[in-house]
Every structure is written in structure tokens, then in C-alpha cells.
Amino acid sequence: MIKEEWRMHSALFGNKRFAFYPLLILGLAFCTSLSIIAFQPSFSLLSILLFVHVLFFFFGASIGSFGTLGREFMNRRFGQASLLAYSSRNLPLSDRTIFSVFVVKDICYYFAFWIIPCILGFSLAMPIIGIPLTFAPVYLLTLSLSFLIGMSLVFFLSMIYARFGKWAATALFVLLLIAVVFNQKSVSGYPPWDFSITGNLNDIWISLGSILLFSVLALIFVSFDFPTKKEAYENSLKRTSKRFSFAKSYALFWAKDYIDIRRSDGGVGKVLFSFLIPLLFIWFLLPFLTVQLRVNFLVIFGIFLGVLSSSIYTQLTRYDLFNQYLFLPIKTSTVLKSKVLGYAVLNLLSAAILVIAALVNSQTAFLLPAFVQFVLMSFFALSVTILYTGLSPSLMLMDVQTLLKYIFTIIPVILILVFIYALGPVIFTLGSVGIVLVSIILLKRAFVKWDFAPHQTF
Amino acid sequence: MAILEAKNVTKKFGTLRAVQNLSVSVNAGEIFGILGPNGSGKSTLIRCLTGQIKPEEGSISVLNIDVLQDPVGVRELVGIVPEQENPPSFLTAEEYLFFVAQIRKMKNSEKEIDSWFRFLEFGDQRNILCKDLSRGTRQKLMVAQAFMHKPALAFIDEPLINLDPVIQKKIKEYLVNYAKKGNSIFISTHILEIAGEICDRIGILNKGKIVYQGKPKKDLERFFLSSVKHV
Numbered sequence: 001m002i003k004e005e006w007r008m009h010s011a012l013f014g015n016k017r018f019a020f021y022p023l024l025i026l027g028l029a030f031c032t033s034l035s036i037i038a039f040q041p042s043f044s045l046l047s048i049l050l051f052v053h054v055l056f057f058f059f060g061a062s063i064g065s066f067g068t069l070g071r072e073f074m075n076r077r078f079g080q081a082s083l084l085a086y087s088s089r090n091l092p093l094s095d096r097t098i099f100s101v102f103v104v105k106d107i108c109y110y111f112a113f114w115i116i117p118c119i120l121g122f123s124l125a126m127p128i129i130g131i132p133l134t135f136a137p138v139y140l141l142t143l144s145l146s147f148l149i150g151m152s153l154v155f156f157l158s159m160i161y162a163r164f165g166k167w168a169a170t171a172l173f174v175l176l177l178i179a180v181v182f183n184q185k186s187v188s189g190y191p192p193w194d195f196s197i198t199g200n201l202n203d204i205w206i207s208l209g210s211i212l213l214f215s216v217l218a219l220i221f222v223s224f225d226f227p228t229k230k231e232a233y234e235n236s237l238k239r240t241s242k243r244f245s246f247a248k249s250y251a252l253f254w255a256k257d258y259i260d261i262r263r264s265d266g267g268v269g270k271v272l273f274s275f276l277i278p279l280l281f282i283w284f285l286l287p288f289l290t291v292q293l294r295v296n297f298l299v300i301f302g303i304f305l306g307v308l309s310s311s312i313y314t315q316l317t318r319y320d321l322f323n324q325y326l327f328l329p330i331k332t333s334t335v336l337k338s339k340v341l342g343y344a345v346l347n348l349l350s351a352a353i354l355v356i357a358a359l360v361n362s363q364t365a366f367l368l369p370a371f372v373q374f375v376l377m378s379f380f381a382l383s384v385t386i387l388y389t390g391l392s393p394s395l396m397l398m399d400v401q402t403l404l405k406y407i408f409t410i411i412p413v414i415l416i417l418v419f420i421y422a423l424g425p426v427i428f429t430l431g432s433v434g435i436v437l438v439s440i441i442l443l444k445r446a447f448v449k450w451d452f453a454p455h456q457t458f
Numbered sequence: 459m460a461i462l463e464a465k466n467v468t469k470k471f472g473t474l475r476a477v478q479n480l481s482v483s484v485n486a487g488e489i490f491g492i493l494g495p496n497g498s499g500k501s502t503l504i505r506c507l508t509g510q511i512k513p514e515e516g517s518i519s520v521l522n523i524d525v526l527q528d529p530v531g532v533r534e535l536v537g538i539v540p541e542q543e544n545p546p547s548f549l550t551a552e553e554y555l556f557f558v559a560q561i562r563k564m565k566n567s568e569k570e571i572d573s574w575f576r577f578l579e580f581g582d583q584r585n586i587l588c589k590d591l592s593r594g595t596r597q598k599l600m601v602a603q604a605f606m607h608k609p610a611l612a613f614i615d616e617p618l619i620n621l622d623p624v625i626q627k628k629i630k631e632y633l634v635n636y637a638k639k640g641n642s643i644f645i646s647t648h649i650l651e652i653a654g655e656i657c658d659r660i661g662i663l664n665k666g667k668i669v670y671q672g673k674p675k676k677d678l679e680r681f682f683l684s685s686v687k688h689v
């Protein structure tokens with residue numbers, strides 16, 4: 001996700017502003033940890049630690065899909081930009097070596113910009129419940145391990161996906177999931193977490209062993225599909241846009257988006273992955289939080305589902321640039337509108353997930369308010385994303401200032417949604433209407449803004 | 459009759475005046491060449507004239523449309539070959555032309571697309587993804603894209619730079635014939651021979667200012683060097 005853009009980002013926004021990124025992350029991690037601890041006095045240290053370790057596992061998992069990137073690594077990401085990748089045919093280095101270097105570089109980037117600041121922020125908040133700062137090195141170790149386990153596991157799975165197809169990867173994933181679900185005991189004994197409590201050295205060996213095993217296997221079997229082989233495709237734009245003809249004047253743009261995603265490396269799988277992994281995370285951890293908050297699980301889930309869904313917009317815009325359209329007789333807002341509609345349709349998927357969540361938790365009674373919350377949040381998050389980032393969310397959200405603006409616009413609305421729900425149906429209805437109106441206004445402003453933007457940087 | 463008329467156009471990027479108080483006009487049936495050193499503002503001028511960016515000052519009228527009022531309306535009528543060719547990455551060349559044809563609401567675009575692929579000698583390249591095409595081929599694609607709908611005025615920013623001699627010659631001839639039919643072309647180029655050969659009039663740009671506008675002089679190279687140096 002982020003890794004694809006950070007180089008471009010640092011070139012675009014200058015290194016100075018970029019250097020604040022770790023500080024920002026540290027601050028955010030500190031505040032989040034503090035608020036979790038403050039909101040949840042009944043939380044035991046054990047559960048907080050488990051929560052954080054699982055969080056880092058999922059973080060690693062969400063960025064670990066190197067395995068499908070064999071080609072992209074060489075081509076899109078680094079191809080033109082990086083001398084190293086270009087010289088891969090001139091230097092006496094194997095593809096695998098260069099690929100490994102890229103993976104290691106990526107990991108270093110995540111550690112410098114995310115992992116270490118997060119862990120420090122977390123450790124700084126811990127003294128509040130009496131855990132001295134001297135424990136920071138322990139967490140640094142165990143949380144890093146947890147991150148790496150998640151990452152190497154997904155690296156491995158994504159390699160399987162690229163090599164043996166989606167069914168093999170899904171089967172393996174399901175097997176692993178079943179193994180975890182049926183061994184609840186071994187989950188509670190998640191090695192890095194266990195070490196942070198018991199100091200049992202075996203945990204470290206198990207963690208390191210599995211990281212090594214997964215990544216070495218992945219590195220050995222990862223396949224490189226070089227762009228030297230130019231694939232020919234038959235013209236499917238016409239056919240595809242006919243299929244989308246119900247979208248009227250936007251059919252053409254939908255067809256283009258559809259083709260882009262289908263033909264991009266990793267394709268639909270990657271899109272689903274980047275959405276489903278954080279979702280899984282929320283699914284597993286929310287019940288745990290909401291019990292303490294005494295707010296209905298499903299309603300909170302709806303809100304977070306809404307925030308996550310806005311990442312669909314990022315996927316829809318991944319292959320668009322302003323300047324692709326600038327010389328054509330078309331307004332940027334027309335392209336944006338086609339994305340908004342596509343987004344609305346794809347949100348049906350998220351809605352389905354919400355229904356499943358209601359059924360699984362036997363909370364269908366709360367489905368309506370949860371659904372309203374989901375729609376409100378999703379629409380609002382979309383409007384804000386478009387207003388701040390236009391057609392380039394994945395790139396622009398790497399700018400600290402834009403990211404901060406985004407976060408500080410989204411968080412209050414999450415809180416407002418929780419509060420108006422708690423205040424009863426009348427306030428909830430009024431508040432909902434208010435949020436819809438605000439979202440519409442923001443969206444309209446966004447359209448005007450991007451139609452008249454100077455378009456210089458992109 | 460002037461079909462493009464720009465008066466006192468100024469475009470700033472921060473404190474830099476990329477185009478300064480510039481006036482230029484192009485007549486129907488004319489090939490107008492804009493010359494100038496790197497960074498003199500040729501591409502910026504073209505982007506202003508086609509409503510891609512908004513100048514701070516000045517007025518621009520193209521085919522009787524006020525560009526500042528209706529930039530999209532202007533782009534419906536003209537064709538543009540941008541300086542950087544970056545067609546959408548996962549469409550094939552053929553799909554890309556179809557995409558543009560649809561945006562331009564062209565009827566019977568398939569025939570037109572076929573004839574362009576034949577004319578520019580695409581061969582099997584038409585079914586290759588744009589991102590996998592060579593630079594020259596991408597540039598050819600952008601030329602096809604700009605002329606497909608037979609615009610009365612086309613802006614082309616360095617169209618020949620990566621093309622092989624055969625294609626260069628073909629396109630040059632095409633441009634000359636195209637103008638003979640009463641259409642106009644606004645072309646920016648570094649290749650002085652081309653300017654001397656095909657342009658009816660030229661403008662020489664230096665540091666955002668136009669230092670000469672008129673018939674191409676006999677010894678264009680010497681003239682170009684001296685006019686750029688004097689300012």
C-alpha cells in the first residue's frame with residue numbers, strides 16, 4: 001500500500017516535511033495508547049499487551065504481499081526510477097538478490113517510519129499503568145517480532161498465490177485460520193506476546209524460526225515475471241463498457257477502472273487483501289473493546305467498516321493521474337463522479353459484510369442503526385478523501401499535513417457518531433441528516449476544487 | 459482570419475514568470491511553430507492556450523471560444539499532443555484510442571482507429587499495454603489520439619522527437635497536407651529544420667517572452683541563436 005509511493009512522496013514534498021513523519025506517528029501512537037488505557041481502566045495489562053501484539057501482527061500482514069510483486073518490483077515501482085533495478089541486467093547480481101535487497105529496504109523503511117515510532121509512543125504511555133520505561137526494549141523486541149511474523153506469513157502466502165493461484169493460497173489461508181481457531185490455547189500463547197510476559201526464551205526461538213522459515217521459503221520460490229515479455233490483449237474496453245451500460249455516461253470510466261484492476265499485478269486479490277485484512281482485525285478485536293465501552297458491537301463495527309471502506313476509493317484511483325485527462329475534453333470532476341458512483345456500488349460488498357457480522361453475532365436487531373452508521377461514515381470519509389486528495393489519495397495521504405488534516409477531520413466524526421447514537425433515536429436521526437448534508441457540501445467543494453486546481457504537481 | 463488569439467498572457471509559477479505578457483495569433487490553414495531554448499515556456503504556453511492551466515493575466519480565444527471561461531469546450535474542438543506521453547497504464551494502444559474516441563463522442567471510431575494504426579505502422583503493437591510500449595510508439599499513439607477527430611486546430615508539443623525517420627517524414631507530410639485543407643497547427647519543436655520546412659510562421663520564445671514572430675528566416679539557425687542571445 002504505502003510502500004509504493006513513499007519514494008515519490010519524498011521527492012514531491014521534500015525531505016524536510018517527510019522527516020516529521022516518524023514524530024507524527026510517535027505522537028499518534030502515544031495518544032492512542034493513552035486513550036485506550038484511560039478508557040479501559042478494567043483492561044488488564046495482559047489483554048492490552050495481547051491487543052498491541054495482534055495489532056502489530058496485522059500491520060505486518062497488511063503490507064507483506066511482496067510475493068505478488070515480483071514483477072512490479074522490477075517494473076513499476078523501481079523500474080524506471082531506480083538505477084539498481086535497471087542495472088540488474090548489467091550487474092552480476094541475480095534477480096533474487098536484488099529483490100531481497102528491495103524487501104529488506106522496505107522493511108527498514110517500515111521500521112524507521114512506523115514500527116519504532118509506534119513502539120516508542122506505546123512505551124511512553126505505559127508508565128501510566130505502572131510499567132516503567134525500562135520495558136521499552138522488551139516491547140521493541142516482541143512487537144517487532146510480531147510485525148515480522150505477520151509480514152513473513154503474508155509474504156509466504158502471497159508467493160503461493162502468485163505461484164500456485166488463488167485457490168492454493170485461499171486453501172492454505174483457511175487451513176491456517178482453522179488451525180488458529182481450533183487452537184485458541186495456542187493463540188493465547190502467541191509467542192512474542194508470551195515472551196513479553198513470561199520472558200520464556202523459547203518464544204523468541206519459535207518466533208525467529210517461523211519468520212525465517214516463511215521468508216526463506218517465500219524468497220526461494222518467488223517468481224519473477226519480467227516485462228521483457230510483452231503480453232498482447234484483445235480489445236475488451238468496448239465489451240466491458242457495454243456490460244456497464246447501466247452506469248450511463250460513466251460506463252466508459254468504470255470499464256477502464258475494471259480493466260486496470262484486472263490487469264494490474266495482484267489484481268482483484270490485492271484489492272481484497274488490503275481491505276479484508278484490516279477488517280478481520282477489527283472483527284476480532286472490536287467485541288473485546290465494545291464490551292468495555294457498553295456500546296453495541298455492531299454499531300461500532302459499522303462505523304469502522306465505513307472508515308475502512310473509503311480505502312476502496314484509493315484502489316479505484318490507483319491507476320489515474322490528473323494529467324492523463326488534462327488534454328482531453330473532460331472535467332476532472334466527471335472522472336471523480338464516476339469514481340463516487342463506482343464506490344457506492346462497491347460499498348454493497350461492505351454492506352454485505354455488515355449483514356454477515358449481524359447474523360454471526362445474532363444482533364440483527366441492531367442492523368438498521370449499524371447500517372446507517374456505516375453509510376454515514378463511509379460517505380463522509382469518501383468526501384473528505386476526495387476533498388483533500390482528489391485523484392491521488394494513495395500519494396497525497398503520504399503528506400504529513402494532508403494526513404493530519406484527514407485524521408483530525410475523521411476522528412471527531414467517529415466520536416460524534418458514537419455520541420448521537422447514544423443520545424437516542426431523535427438526535428440520531430437529526431445528527432445523521434446533518435452529517436449527510438456536510439458530506440454533500442464537502443463533496444461539491446471537492447469537485448469545484450479539483451476542476452480548477454492548478455494541476456502543477458501531478 | 460485568426461482562429462487563435464492570445465493577448466498579454468502571463469503565467470506564473472510562484473515567483474517565476476514562465477510566460478510573460480505574451481501575445482500570439484494563428485490563422486486558419488497555418489502551421490505556426492514555437493521555438494525556444496529549454497525552459498523558455500513553450501509547453502507552459504501550450505498548456506495555457508488549451509485551457510489546461512489558468513494564466514494569471516491575459517485573454518485567450520480559440521475557435522471563438524474564451525479559453526478561460528470554457529476550457530473543456532476548447533478541448534472538445536482542438537487536438538493536443540502533450541509533452542509527456544502517459545496514456546493510462548493498463549489499457550492497450552487500441553483500447554486507449556477507443557477510450558479517447560468515446561470521450562470525444564466520435565461515431566464510427568473503429569475505422570478511424572484502424573487507419574491510424576496502419577498509417578503509423580503499429581503492427582501488433584496495437585494490442586500491447588500502453589505502459590509496455592516504447593517511448594516512440596507511445597508518442598505515435600498520442601499523435602493519433604490528437605488527430606483522430608480531425609480538429610480544426612491541433613497543438614503538438616515536440617511530436618517528432620523520439621520517432622524514427624520514416625515516421626517523422628510521414629507525420630511531417632501529414633501535417634502539411636492537413637493544414638492545406640484549412641486546418642491549423644500549433645507546433646513546438648527544437649528541430650529547426652522542421653520549423654523552417656513546414657511552418658508558415660514561427661514565434662521565438664526566450665525566458666517567457668516572445669522575441670520574434672513572423673515568417674521563418676532563411677538561415678534559421680543563425681537567426682535563432684542570435685535572437686535568443688540578444689535578450
Ligand SMILES: Nc1ncnc2c1ncn2[C@@H]1O[C@H](COP(=O)(O)OP(=O)(O)OP(=O)(O)O)[C@@H](O)[C@H]1O
Nearest residue numbers: 456457471476494495496497498499500501502503
Ligand atoms: N508545474 C510547474 N511548476 C513550476 N514551474 C514550472 C512548472 N511547469 C513549468 N515550470 C517552469 O516554467 C518554465 C517554462 O517551462 P516549460 O516546460 O514551459 O519550458 P519549455 O520551453 O517547454 O522547455 P523544454 O524545451 O525543455 O520543453 C521552466 O522554468 C519550468 O521550470
Ligand SMILES: [Mg+2]
Nearest residue numbers: 500501502541
Ligand atoms: Mg516543453
